[in-house]
Amino acid sequence: MTTPTVLATGPAPVPTTSWRGSSFGTQVLVLTTRSLRALVRDPRLVIFSLLQPLIMLTLFSQIFSSIANTPGFPRGVSYIDYLMPAILVNTAMQSALQVGVGLVTDMKNGVLARFRSLPIRLASVLIARSLSDLVRSAVQLTVMLVLAVAVFGFAPAGGVPGVVGALVLALLVGWGLGWVFLAIASWVRNAELMQTVGFLAMFPLMFASSAYVPISGLPGWLQAFADVNPLTHAVDAARSLALAQPVTGLVGAVLASVVLAGAGGVLAIRGFRRPAQ
Amino acid sequence: MTGTMIEARDVGKTFGEVKALDGVSLSVPRGTVLGLLGHNGAGKTTLVNVLTTLLPPDSGSARVAGFDVVADAHGVRSRIGLTGQFAAVDEQLSGTDNLVLIARLLGATSREAKARAAELVELFDLVDAAKRPSRTYSGGMRRRLDLAASLVGRPDVIFLDEPTTGLDPASRLRMWEIVEELVSEGTTVLLTTQYLDEADRLADSITVLSAGAVVASGTSAELKAQVGQRTVTVTMASSSDVAPARAALERVGLAPQFDPKHGSLTTPVTASRDLAVVVRALDDAGLEAAELALGEPTLDDVYLTLAARAA
Incomplete structure (x- = not known):
């Protein structure tokens, strides 16, 4: 025999426990923990997402190391010191794409359908996604940095404060971009499509920028593009911090990230509220 | 509190050219089961989505547990449980963790949430599997976990959208028993089904939906006498x-x-x-x-x- 009132509110006038909703802070915390737990349970996700930047780090540091001897390259800077800030920014951007993919996956596996029928604010679902990805990204970038120092001899002039500055900036850029992908995800709702479009957009952005070679070494038309490419500014800012050079484009990069996050956030929440059909 | 727990008045919903709901009205008294009967595409799921605040109606109005589904969606959500056609569980999380997650989101403390999860895991025969990721569950187990998840907050009204479609006979029977227990405790249930025998066994009254409109309603006996x-x-x-x-x-x-x-x-x-x-x-x-x-x-x-x- 089962005791009554266990399954549902019994005939008792005042139910002993009746939970009618939690605070916004609790919702964000509980949902962020949920996403992070999935990562702890399945660390393959973190390991696989480290593979691509590691391959880039290894290949580029070996293939392009002679670029450091070309005219136009900053004097007295080794290629790994030049490259690493760009790898940080690139990795954070890849991770931003993953936030969107994660959201679409949640929509597919049905758990979002459950959240929609609960008395919670849907914005908490998005903020939790963004936060948990920020944590994942921070872990990922730190692992990359440790490897770069230990294996590839990364030792920029900016020292620890400069490197931490570059790391924080990369995370900020990735966070801002993450909201753009959350917005796309909540309107497009298709992981494959997002991944394809994201990859196609990011590939030229990364290469037609100051990430791997100085802009002065690019052909003229590409230089013109690289000059206006927002990624150039983000990479330049991160690099100037790490190399202890006069800081360039920092304010622009920070502002751009915050604006992207704000605009992305508004669009994401609006798109996310649209009913699933 | 007695009275009407679900009330729909002339609810309409159109998707492009298709009239999914064409002026549906119904009313479900507290502590009873309404069986919503109809083939695929009759509008059952659309009606459930409107009543559970997932879709806004284009016309008409509806109240659930005393709250308007449009004006006070939050109030509705705090008093309902929904079990859809597809199990809405987090496949990465274990059965217990799924239930704890819902309880925490509803406002339970960590300790209360764990206690409630343990209770439900026991009731739904999921003790042995409680710690496994739910993606390893069989179809029947997943449905039971899904139903358990919709009961975490002890809702006044439960919506079951084709709860036994695709289940083996034993799981089906177990699902029916669970619904009967819920109703005996005073819960109001709206159940959609394609099976007359299911509606016959569980429902106090039956509403037949066809092409988005109510074509008949009454008790099972009345309906059969009619048709x-x-x-x-x-x-x-x-x-x-x-x-x-x-x-x-x-x-x-x-x-x-x-x-x-x-x-x-x-x-x-x-x-x-x-x-x-x-x-x-x-x-x-x-x-x-x-x-x-x-x-x-x-x-x-x-x-x-x-x-x-x-x-």
């Missing part, structure tokens, strides 16, 4: 007994029809005790039936009759 009754089919051991059997049944007021293909007599009956009447009539005439079968009207019969009437 074509149960039948008793009698097959006699020897063909020479058919004529006397027919006479015997007519004597007790039944109207048997002869089916030459099977050599059997089929008579409409109104209640299950009429089966006993048939047996007694044959017995009194000293006849022996080789086979006696009770035929239930199917959802198709319901539709065919209603469509024929509408034409």
